[in-house]
Amino acid sequence: MSIVFLNDSFMPMEEAKISPMDRGFLFGDGIYEVVPSYDGKLVGFAPHIERMNNGMREIGIDFNWSVEQWRDVCQGLIEKNGSGNLGIYLHVSRGADSKRFHAYPEGVPPTVFAFAFEIPAAPVADKTQAKGYKVSTTRDLRWERCHIKSTALLGNVMHFQHGYSQGANETLLFNANNELTEASACNAYVVKDGVVATPPLDNQILPGITRYMLLDILRKDGSIKVEERIVTMEEVFAADEVWVTSSSKEIAAVVEVDGKPIGNGQIGDVWEAAQKLYSASKYDY
Ligand code: PLP
Numbered sequence: 001m002s003i004v005f006l007n008d009s010f011m012p013m014e015e016a017k018i019s020p021m022d023r024g025f026l027f028g029d030g031i032y033e034v035v036p037s038y039d040g041k042l043v044g045f046a047p048h049i050e051r052m053n054n055g056m057r058e059i060g061i062d063f064n065w066s067v068e069q070w071r072d073v074c075q076g077l078i079e080k081n082g083s084g085n086l087g088i089y090l091h092v093s094r095g096a097d098s099k100r101f102h103a104y105p106e107g108v109p110p111t112v113f114a115f116a117f118e119i120p121a122a123p124v125a126d127k128t129q130a131k132g133y134k135v136s137t138t139r140d141l142r143w144e145r146c147h148i149k150s151t152a153l154l155g156n157v158m159h160f161q162h163g164y165s166q167g168a169n170e171t172l173l174f175n176a177n178n179e180l181t182e183a184s185a186c187n188a189y190v191v192k193d194g195v196v197a198t199p200p201l202d203n204q205i206l207p208g209i210t211r212y213m214l215l216d217i218l219r220k221d222g223s224i225k226v227e228e229r230i231v232t233m234e235e236v237f238a239a240d241e242v243w244v245t246s247s248s249k250e251i252a253a254v255v256e257v258d259g260k261p262i263g264n265g266q267i268g269d270v271w272e273a274a275q276k277l278y279s280a281s282k283y284d285y
Contacts, residue, residue: 003080005073005114010080013115022111024093026100028152030111031055032091035074036247038122040083042074043247044209044285048090051207055149056092063092063110077116087119087248091151119248125276127267132255133170133244136163137233140173140181140204147203159184170244172236172257175204180231186244186252187211190235191270196243197227197235209285210245214274217281224274241268250282251275 006016023029033052036043049067056063074088095108123130142155163171163184170183180199182188187208189198196218201207218226236242240263242254251274253267 003077005077005112007112010076016113018111018113019096021098021100022093022096023105024091024111024151027094027102028150028154029059030091030093030151031059031061031149032089032151033149034247035088035090036119036122037074037078037083037086037088037116040078041283042071042088043282044213045071045074047209047212047285048247051149051209052090052092058148059094059150060104061092061094061110063112065112073114077114081116085119085121086116088114088116090114093151122279122282123250123252123275125272125279127253127269127272130253130267130271130275132267133252134168134256135170135172135183135242135244135254135258136166136168137172137174137236137258138162140175142173144203146181146205147201147207149206156184169252170254172242172244172254174233178233180233180236181205182208183244186246186249188231189243189245190231190239191241191243191268192235192239194270195225195227196270196274197229197231199231200228208245208247210247210250213282213285214245214251214278216285217277218274220281221277224270224277237262239263241270243271243274251278 002013003010004013004016033048035048049070091113093111095110097105097108159171172183173181175181182205215226218224242262244252253271255265
């Protein structure tokens with residue numbers, strides 16, 4: 001994974017240099033994406049680029065590459081680093097100003113950076129083989145603009161570390177009303193009596209591309225009912241199944257929350273059915 005893309009060219013990682021005055025470095029002032037790719041095939045590419053463009057528009061970064069330009073960068077990274085199970089990281093920061101000043105600078109070109117990293121193989125929809133996640137919980141202490149996929153991730157990093165330091169795979173987050181928001185790097189779901197529920201899109205959660213595709217796939221198929229609504233902490237602990245989703249994990253079944261088993265403590269049937277449907281349609285986006 002040694003060839004990266006910086007600004008307008010591919011180069012070995014060691015040659016990729018950015019200014020310490022880059023606002024991505026000084027302020028976390030940028031937008032990023034992670035697009036999964038398996039054997040050279042990108043998953044959810046168009047929606048990923050659309051979300052990145054939405055984020056840049058929202059924070060006033062004037063940068064309008066076409067979907068084709070982004071695709072060339074992704075394909076270039078895949079070709080140069082070898083296909084397999086890859087996450088393609090795309091990043092646009094507001095660029096390097098001559099001074100450290102909070103206001104958006106004028107006439108400063110954004111910094112574009114992309115690299116590929118290995119991700120786990122996509123889950124096989126077989127509950128006897130899949131890995132069950134153990135997660136911790138904590139109060140969601142991030143900002144009120146969680147729908148923006150900002151490179152300023154310290155809040156998420158600290159929440160992830162909360163679970164990680166206790167041996168957990170993720171951390172579920174709850175707002176001041178004890179309502180589920182998401183996880184530190186995933187969207188979150190409960191399943192009860194065969195119905196999947198996930199918090200609605202608002203400023204408290206990232207509009208996950210895996211979430212978007214999963215809900216669309218389940219609705220089109222129709223065999224599993226889905227709801228976007230407030231999910232309470234009580235519902236999480238009383239759920240038959242809990243899932244988290246992200247581009248590098250697809251759907252991960254959670255079998256334990258804060259040391260308490262979810263359902264019977266095993267990966268559930270609804271997970272298996274949903275992952276099967278997701279695996280069958282994920283390249284259609
Ligand atoms: N929520 C947060 C906070 C995330 O960081 C991520 C992924 O990085 C997700 C949700 C899942 O988003 P996606 O499915 O687009 O990877």
